[in-house]
Amino acid sequence: MGQSSSRDQEESPELREAESLAASTGALPSLRKAFSLLSDPQTKLVPIHSLKKCFELSLDNLESDYTVASKELSILFSHPGSAIVDLFFPTDENGVNWIDFLRGYTKCCGRTVASTYFNNLLRIFCKTCSEAGFPVTLQFEQSDDDCKIGGSLSPREVLRLLLLCWIFSWDSRTLKLNMGKSKRGCSLPDISHLLLSAVESCVEGDHKLDFWDSDVSDLDIQLMATKIQAWALKTVPNLADCLAQFVHSRLCYRVTHEDKSESSCSSAEDNPSSTSSETSLLTSGRAWAISLTVRSPVYEEISKACFPSDDTDVKNENPIYRSSLHGKGLNRFWSNVEGYNGPLLVLISACEDACSARRWIIGALTHQGFENKELFYGNSGSLYTLSPVFHSLTSSGKEKNLVYSHLHPTGRMYDAHPKPVGIAFGGSIGNERIFMDEDFARVTIRHHAVDKTYQHGALFPDQGFLPVEGTVFEVEVWGLGGTTARQIQDSYKNRENLFTQQRRKVDLKTFANWEDSPEKLMMDMMSNPHAVKREER
Structure with a gap:
């Protein structure tokens, strides 16, 4: 018509x-x-x-x-x-x-x-x-x-x-x-x-x-x-x-x-x-508030947490990492987020006094996966205060110190100036806006004056100017890269598991003859290095 x-x-x-x-x-x-x-x-x-x-x-x-x-x-x-x-x-x-x-x-x-x-x-x-x-x-x-x-x-x-x-x-x-x-x-x-x-x-x-x-x-x-x-x-x-x-x-x-x-x-x-499960930090109301600050395709993925669906094609019902489920610590965290190359939302529940009921929740949205580096990295992202009050602090564009994630270095015996081990957002190394230690036990929040990457604003009520250390209760990471990012991470994990199994395999033929093994020779030399050896002719 x-x-x-x-x-x-x-x-x-x-x-x-x-x-x-x-x-x-x-x-x-x-x-x-x-x-x-x-x-x-x-x-x-x-x-x-x-x-x-x-x-x-x-x-x-x-x-x-x-x-x-x-x-x-x-x-x-x-x-x-x-x-x-x-x-x-x-x-x-x-x-x-x-x-x-x-x-x-x-x-x-x-x-x-x-x-x-x-x-x-x-x-x-x-x-x-x-x-x-x-x-x-x-x-x-x-x-x-x-x-x-x-x-x-x-x-x-x-x-x-x-x-x-x-x-x-x-x-x-x-x-x-x-x-x-x-x-x-x-x-x-x-x-x-x-x-x-x-x-x-x-x-x-x-x-x-x-x-x-x-x-x-x-x-x-x-x-x-x-x-x-x-x-x-x-x-x-x-x-x-x-x-x-x-x-x-x-x-x-x-x-x-x-x-x-x-x-x-x-x-x-x-x-x-x-609504999202009450045990999750990302409730339906908090997910909806975040969705009001982002655009597609991240908006589409965060909406799946706002409005859960019975559709079998929706696979974003659970976070990639949850400390209460997978265990606290940077190693447990890394084993779950490694290989995920897509937007990630990190939520941290903490409190200044471990005995206090006044817990606050902060979040960080990064548009790329985590990398083990000794320097800050990232292209874009935002910080959020989610509870008890909501605020969105987008990147200011002045600096690019968006994300820092560093594990214990391997293959290095001594470092005169070791880099901090943990996860951070904003600020600079040693003076981060948000820093969570490797055990996920403590989080340090600093005033926005130390940070030129994200916009100004308090991360919890009555923050003040001095650094504040809080006790971490829960950490969650939600993947917002869609099905493709999940599939790529699954392929990465399967490949790493295959390599690990191959390295664990032992060639028994190498150790078939104990008398000819290098270990036997080393043990004999340690027990009596001056012993006369008969040469076989």
């Missing part, structure tokens, strides 16, 4: 412009098919109720551990569909025509600056909350080429915004994996570290935050919308992409692969596990 509509208006400059903008996203063929399925054959228009149903979320059995009631969130999540249609798909009394259908998609998913994406997200959030009965105090000044925002949000409203974005990501990921059928239930993850990050960055005045013991969502403070936007663009730049992913997946996956017999979402009881 979209094709016939195009032929009727083929001379229209508006049509050519709309199709050109949609084609730049690569989705024009899918949009033609979606319009054909949604539109009325007689009017060649998409009925407004059909378009709203396309974006409808059904989450009656939503699971949540937040103080924000699950019932309240279910009401909120049932309204973004109508908000999207009302804001971005102009309609008349009969429906949406082909040109306005393309324009609405382009407004949500077209190429534009990041601030416009985020403003669109805030507009959707504001209208969704109003329709759900939870109005927010945001104002928008719409102009021809920009949309200025004003007003403020409470921490609870910021939490709703973040959870709405997570729902968008979860839905688009699920639709893509199941070809338009949302078969899995939904259980909201813990994203309190993201909320703390937003509040810490946007709060004004002398508010002192307790990062471990307080429920930040209940704080009676207001955060300026402009500061929230600045925080999002700096800390989680891909947050607004969640809306574009949702709109794209609903039109290009659900509509074109829709099975009328399937409901949009099943109950949460059908979902075996929508």
Whole structure:
């Protein structure tokens, strides 16, 4: 139906412009098919109720551990569909025509600056909350080429915004994996570290935050919308992409692969596990926060930890190394990561006082495998604070001291200036930003002043200027190189095992005659070096 509509208006400059903008996203063929399925054959228009149903979320059995009631969130999540249609798909009394259908998609998913994406997200959030009965105090000044925002949000409203974005990501990921059928239930993850990050960055005045013991969502403070936007663009730049992913997946996956017999979402009881195991440092909420800072193909791999799948093709359910499973120490670590040539995410759980419950989690993302070197190496990477508050510290571009990994040297008897043995990120040798010793027992965190490789920022609350030594509780390494990197590592390990077995083999013929062996001669010489030997003639 979209094709016939195009032929009727083929001379229209508006049509050519709309199709050109949609084609730049690569989705024009899918949009033609979606319009054909949604539109009325007689009017060649998409009925407004059909378009709203396309974006409808059904989450009656939503699971949540937040103080924000699950019932309240279910009401909120049932309204973004109508908000999207009302804001971005102009309609008349009969429906949406082909040109306005393309324009609405382009407004949500077209190429534009990041601030416009985020403003669109805030507009959707504001209208969704109003329709759900939870109005927010945001104002928008719409102009021809920009949309200025004003007003403020409470921490609870910021939490709703973040959870709405997570729902968008979860839905688009699920639709893509199941070809338009949302078969899995939904259980909201813990994203309190993201909320703390937003509040810490946007709060004004002398508010002192307790990062471990307080429920930040209940704080009676207001955060300026402009500061929230600045925080999002700096800390989680891909947050607004969640809306574009949702709109794209609903039109290009659900509509074109829709099975009328399937409901949009099943109950949460059908979902075996929508979050990572609680024993893992990389929970679903932390993985999602990291995914908001990276691009493909690393984004695709980290999303497998955000939204676990039952798909048998997904092989990224377990980390490459976990100290509680494989044992602590650099040698155990090396035996598991050696040969993996792809992006790796290292997570470290530690605490200043071994008896304290205030543990913090930091991470480092490197875009290449580990190497046994006496110097820093690497091309790109990032540092993360994951608990209790989230921050992303990307490489500054001033230096390339991204990764340091050095084992005990072999074949060397004495070294007047030995290099430190362990793993480090940033800084310089002997003055590393993060350094973990060879036993994985202690980790040293230094102030960002010693480091020109990564951006400035504390790696845990109240870090201070002096170096801090912490007790390491857990270390994890996740491979983000996909199936190919895993297969290459498996081939490498098989080859090394084969070489090891060959070196262990003993040629028994060499030791068949003890009297002629060099060992026998050496033992005789040591016992009596002056003994007269009869020469055989």
